[in-house]
Amino acid sequence: xxxxxxxxxxxxxxxxxxxxxxxxxxxxxxxxxxxxxxxxxxxxxxxxxxxxxxxxxxxxxxxxxxxxxxxxxxxxxxxxxxxxxxxxxxxxxxxxxxxxxxxxxxxxxxxxxxxxxxxxxxxxxxxxxxxxxxxxxxxxxxxxxxxxxxxxxxxxxxxxxxxxxxxxxxxxxxxxxxxxxxxxxxxxxxxxxxxxxxxxxxxxxxxxxxxxxxxxxxxxxxxxxxxxxxxxxxxxxxxxxxxxxxxxxxxxxxxxxxxxxxxxxxxxxxxxxxxxxxxxxxxxxxxxxxxxxxxxxxxxxxxxxxxxxxxxxxxxxxxxxxxxxxxxxxxxxxxxxxxxxxxxxxxxxxxxxxxxxxxxxxxxxxxxxxxxxxxxxxxxxxxxxxxxxxxxxxxxxxxxxxxxxxxxxxxxxxxxxxxxxxxxxxxxxxxxxxxxxxxxxxxxxxxxxxxxxxxxxxxxxxxxxxxxxxxxxxxxxxxxxxxxxxxxxxxxxxxxxxxxxxxxxxxxxxxxxxxxxxxxxxxxxxxxxxxxxxxxxxxxxxxxxxxxxxxxxxxxxxxxxxxxxxxxxxxxxxxxxxxxxxxxxxxxxxxxxxxxxxxxxxxxxxxxxxxxxxxxx
Amino acid sequence: xxxxxxxxxxxxxxxxxxxxxxxxxxxxxxxxxxxxxxxxxxxxxxxxxxxxxxxxxxxxxxxxxxxxxxxxxxx
Numbered sequence: 001x002x003x004x005x006x007x008x009x010x011x012x013x014x015x016x017x018x019x020x021x022x023x024x025x026x027x028x029x030x031x032x033x034x035x036x037x038x039x040x041x042x043x044x045x046x047x048x049x050x051x052x053x054x055x056x057x058x059x060x061x062x063x064x065x066x067x068x069x070x071x072x073x074x075x076x077x078x079x080x081x082x083x084x085x086x087x088x089x090x091x092x093x094x095x096x097x098x099x100x101x102x103x104x105x106x107x108x109x110x111x112x113x114x115x116x117x118x119x120x121x122x123x124x125x126x127x128x129x130x131x132x133x134x135x136x137x138x139x140x141x142x143x144x145x146x147x148x149x150x151x152x153x154x155x156x157x158x159x160x161x162x163x164x165x166x167x168x169x170x171x172x173x174x175x176x177x178x179x180x181x182x183x184x185x186x187x188x189x190x191x192x193x194x195x196x197x198x199x200x201x202x203x204x205x206x207x208x209x210x211x212x213x214x215x216x217x218x219x220x221x222x223x224x225x226x227x228x229x230x231x232x233x234x235x236x237x238x239x240x241x242x243x244x245x246x247x248x249x250x251x252x253x254x255x256x257x258x259x260x261x262x263x264x265x266x267x268x269x270x271x272x273x274x275x276x277x278x279x280x281x282x283x284x285x286x287x288x289x290x291x292x293x294x295x296x297x298x299x300x301x302x303x304x305x306x307x308x309x310x311x312x313x314x315x316x317x318x319x320x321x322x323x324x325x326x327x328x329x330x331x332x333x334x335x336x337x338x339x340x341x342x343x344x345x346x347x348x349x350x351x352x353x354x355x356x357x358x359x360x361x362x363x364x365x366x367x368x369x370x371x372x373x374x375x376x377x378x379x380x381x382x383x384x385x386x387x388x389x390x391x392x393x394x395x396x397x398x399x400x401x402x403x404x405x406x407x408x409x410x411x412x413x414x415x416x417x418x419x420x421x422x423x424x425x426x427x428x429x430x431x432x433x434x435x436x437x438x439x440x441x442x443x444x445x446x447x448x449x450x451x452x453x454x455x456x457x458x459x460x461x462x463x464x465x466x467x468x469x470x471x472x473x474x475x476x477x478x479x480x481x482x483x484x485x486x487x488x489x490x491x492x493x494x495x496x497x498x499x500x501x502x503x504x505x506x507x508x509x510x511x512x513x514x515x516x517x518x519x520x521x522x523x524x525x526x527x528x529x530x531x532x533x534x535x536x537x538x539x540x541x542x543x544x545x546x547x548x549x550x551x552x553x554x555x556x557x558x559x560x561x562x563x564x565x566x567x568x569x570x571x572x573x574x575x576x577x578x579x580x581x582x583x584x585x586x587x588x589x590x591x592x593x594x595x596x597x598x599x600x601x602x603x604x605x606x607x608x609x610x611x612x613x614x615x616x617x
Numbered sequence: 618x619x620x621x622x623x624x625x626x627x628x629x630x631x632x633x634x635x636x637x638x639x640x641x642x643x644x645x646x647x648x649x650x651x652x653x654x655x656x657x658x659x660x661x662x663x664x665x666x667x668x669x670x671x672x673x674x675x676x677x678x679x680x681x682x683x684x685x686x687x688x689x690x691x692x
Contacts, residue, residue: 011647065644065647065648066643066647068643070640070643070644098674099649099673099674099675101649101673102646102647102648102649102673102675105647183639183642183643183646186643186646186647187646187651187652190646190649190651191651191653194654194673197673204674205674208671208674208676211676212659212671212676215659215660215669215676216660219660219662219669220660221661221662221663222663224662225663309678312678313662313666313667313669313678314662314666316666316667316678316680317662317664317665317666317667320680326667326678420638420640422640422641422644422680422682422683423667423678423679423680423683424641424644424645424648424677424678424679424683425677425678425679426648426675426676426677426678427669427676427677427678429676
């Protein structure tokens with residue numbers, strides 16, 4: 001049976017992903033920011049929407065204003081449309097009914113290319129709410145395509161759309177990319193678009209007035225930047241104060257679990273494996289999941305409201321001073337969650353040089369994987385002073401941003417190439433974020449985070465436990481056992497590298513395992529310093545007190561203010577993430593870029609960490 | 618005929634000509650900014666940052682650099 005691929009195409013933020021979710025039953029993240037989809041998603045049409053003998057697969061594409069792409073995300077769409085592996089013959093143009101005039105040329109270009117086109121009209125609810133109707137029959141006649149209204153909130157009209165797709169006849173020949181339109185032609189078609197728009201929707205909508213009113217405050221010359229700073233401060237400080245109760249709960253649960261395990265399994269080797277290798281390794285990192293969840297809630301909220309486009313506008317001028325563009329703001333902000341999606345989001349940056357610079361500094365943004373490490377080390381420095389702890393976390397976040405900005409400014413001076421740069425950004429209307437959607441997205445992202453990191457942590461913790469326990473496993477004194485273990489032989493050999501940072505080989509092993517994922521550092525320490533030996537009702541307290549007691553062979557403490565600050569600086573700047581390196585290579589199509597980035601960032605991190613240690617001690 | 622940048626916040630104009638390079642002219646057209654159409658300055662950011670204009674029912678943020686190439690007749 002043949003599978004028929006049908007592509008959803010439309011201008012950015014027109015509602016393609018919402019429609020895709022209704023058609024396929026998937027739950028792709030929908031965001032109120034133009035350019036939030038940067039890759040193709042595919043999914044089979046829901047079975048209850050079609051006949052059993054029809055096999056239709058839907059492709060969601062990044063938004064594009066025309067078939068003549070001006071950035072990489074737009075290119076993704078155009079390439080997919082004409083890629084013979086997809087054999088796309090039918091296209092659904094997703095048309096935002098409040099913006100008809102400037103979308104007609106996209107319909108015309110797809111028709112000229114030879115696709116069979118159906119138009120799905122979205123944002124219809126905005127018209128209905130104001131008792132204004134779009135004359136769909138007239139629109140259909142003018143465009144020469146079937147037109148189906150879609151209710152994005154409730155999913156109405158999806159069945160009619162599917163039957164309209166099914167009714168489209170076969171094409172005489174495969175579609176072909178049309179020759180580039182001259183500007184005058186584009187102008188003519190645009191005039192046609194204005195004519196059509198005026199004849200099908202007569203009433204002016206007031207929903208734009210509301211957005212304008214809100215923007216009078218949020219884009220106000222004085223208040224706008226102030227509110228922007230406040231919003232960012234609130235977002236990043238909430239990570240600290242809003243997550244605390246949930247963190248205590250997770251922490252206590254893992255400590256309880258370790259206690260219970262010991263109670264039932266005794267103190268044999270198996271019990272040690274489960275408590276030290278599995279529970280404390282996993283628990284050391286999962287404790288920070290509430291913080292990561294809060295960060296995702298904040299970012300989702302901003303995404304849904306439409307504020308991100310304003311934030312990008314507000315920050316465009318400052319970013320232009322360091323060679324970047326307001327469009328780099330959203331990729332950089334998502335870098336605070338994870339560099340991998342952030343680098344993919346950089347596709348929407350039009351200028352090659354600006355994209356290059358943004359890609360280079362994205363890993364400097366404090367991703368969620370650094371949070372567990374920071375929280376542990378700051379917890380060591382400021383035991384019971386949450387004010388100083390919060391302040392130093394803020395300093396680390398800010399410090400990384402400053403380093404990123406300096407790096408971008410320097411690279412901008414060094415790299416002499418000039419590529420055409422422009423900042424033209426559509427500001428979507430504000431929408432009230434729905435709590436249900438925000439929570440669902442955040443839960444989804446948090447789950448994805450756990451699914452991605454938990455296996456790595458688990459495997460490495462278990463491996464590390466084995467390597468630090470054998471061959472001398474029957475030895476009762478755990479310190480002696482570790483000294484004669486396999487990992488000690490490897491680690492001691494590498495110790496000269498870590499001595500300048502003020503730490504011993506055990507921490508060094510933690511730093512090396514952190515290249516699999518940064519937070520593994522915490523679980524590695526937990527495994528090697530035998531956290532569950534401490535009778536604390538919190539794993540975190542157990543780890544902190546083990547760190548306080550840890551000494552070099554000569555009895556001097558390992559974790560001092562100098563060595564912990566040195567570690568913090570290293571984590572702030574180092575690129576310790578294999579996934580990021582792979583993504584950089586793939587997105588830039590350059591192994592050299594990825595390698596230069598990897599080596600230079602880690603070298604800078606190491607040098608500055610060593611410098612910090614020698615100054616402070 | 619004046620440059621768009623000379624319009625005060627709230628002022629409206631009719632676009633007469635756009636003189637930027639083709640890439641930007643095309644993108645402006647695709648956003649609904651074209652000769653013959655009306656345009657309104659909605660917001661201006663400080664320190665000659667971007668300005669926000671409304672063309673039809675679209676709000677567009679653009680830099681001074683681009684705005685200087687849009688020539689308008691005051692309405």
